[in-house]
Amino acid sequence: MPISIDSTQSNLSLTNKLDVGSVILVLADINTKTKFLPGAKFKLVDSNNNVIQTNLITDSQGTIQVDNLKPGNYSFIEISAPAGYARDENTIDFTIVSNSNGPVNVEAFNDISNAEKMKQGNIFVHKLGFPEGATIPSIAGNGEELSQLPPNAQPVPGVEVAVVAVTGNSLGPTPSLVDANNYYQSVKGQANVPQDTGVTDENGV
Incomplete structure (x- = not known):
């Protein structure tokens, strides 16, 4: 059977799309x-x-x-x-x-x-407990004294501690524990107030 081709048929073109x-x-x-x-x-x-x-x-x-x-x-x-x-x-x-x-x-x-870390510095908290009636010593300085615990002192683990930046004179020179806690509760979770929390380990740190 003869096959005929229509000379008027249009040419077909294929285009490959670049896969990117x-x-x-x-x-x-x-x-x-x-x-x-x-x-x-x-x-x-x-x-x-x-x-x-x-x-x-x-x-x-x-x-x-x-x-x-x-x-x-x-x-x-x-x-x-x-x-x-x-x-x-x-x-x-x-x-x-x-x-x-x-x-x-x-x-x-x-x-x-x-360099930025050196500008920021570090804070270490050492939570100590003393027996009832014991004399609690006054510890001052840069923290090196705590390499040796004071007499009768015992580390207290499991205590949650919050460190919060205080702007200006928000708390005054000698704030009470109540004042400090009230301030923390007022700024807790605010992104513009530097703050962090942690729990003391078995060494009370």
């Missing part, structure tokens, strides 16, 4: 995990260490988004950290796969720099 994906990086404070860090600079490299993009800077939400990435393995490398933070020298690795349903989400964290 995207990534979202979020940079946060390693201690809080919820304080997002703007102003950090990153570069993006592929598995052969070829630079794909550079001068990528986290926005006000600590976020960087990169689109139109071909399937493959990639790494974010931090070039400089925000002011007051130390640069993370580890790479943040991720993979773009074909036919992905959405962007790849990766997390990165920066710790406070050593």
